[in-house]
Amino acid sequence: MTQAQHTTTTPIVALPEGKECQSYKNTPLHDTGTVGFVLLVFFFLALFFRGGYKYITDIANHLFSIRKRQNAFEIHTASETFLMLAMIANTCIMSGLMFYLGVDYWYPEIGLSQNVFKWVSILSVFYGLFFLVQLLLYRTIGFTFAHNRDDIRLWLDGFKSSQAILGLVLSPIVFISLLYPASTLFMLILAIISYFCARIIFIIKGFRIFFNNFGSYIYFILYLCTLEIVPIFLICAGAINLCENI
16 A cells, blocks of 8 residues: 555645624614613603603693693692603703714714714703703793783793603604614604604694784794794704714
8 A cells, every 4th residue: 555545634624714803883772871861861750750641631731722721720749840851851862862863874974983972962961952042032932922921831831841742752763773773764754753743733832822913924934934943954053063073
């Protein structure tokens, strides 16, 4: 037998081909601070939630009712006030998350994912300031054009209620966007539609409160341009500029 026949053939093991490492993109769902922030608001919502069905009914009445006299049997408790504050805070956080997802989707070069909690916090505070500015402007306009304090109360209650319910509507939209990133574009469009629906309901209530004669049309058009149309573009442009320059 030849030497070649006695030589033991060493098996050759094929090494699997590796892929180049790719950086992991952080999202609000994987950020501890952001998730904790959201859970904290939900905790306060649950803590102050008393007589849930009745209070949700009251919010719906604030959205549509223009009854100037309050029911003598209506009792407004501190828990209801704190619950409204928690719902507004929830709206600010959900809006901040939607701003984050929108900017990150359309302007990925900004790199918001490098510090998710920072940007979600900034954008949430930004929307909260936007809410406070609008509330102040509505109060000022109410004192200027309203015939009595009941009209101002009805108008402001409608605004706060529309914003509170907007946060509840945005919550599942945000969670679906985080759990299924492929649906982000559709959810962003759905969030924009939800925002416009909340504003339209509030605008209709304001029209029912303040419209008295044909001349009111002029004031109503000026109001729409000043407080409902222009601010939408300002807040979107402001959020983008904020993310680019900070």
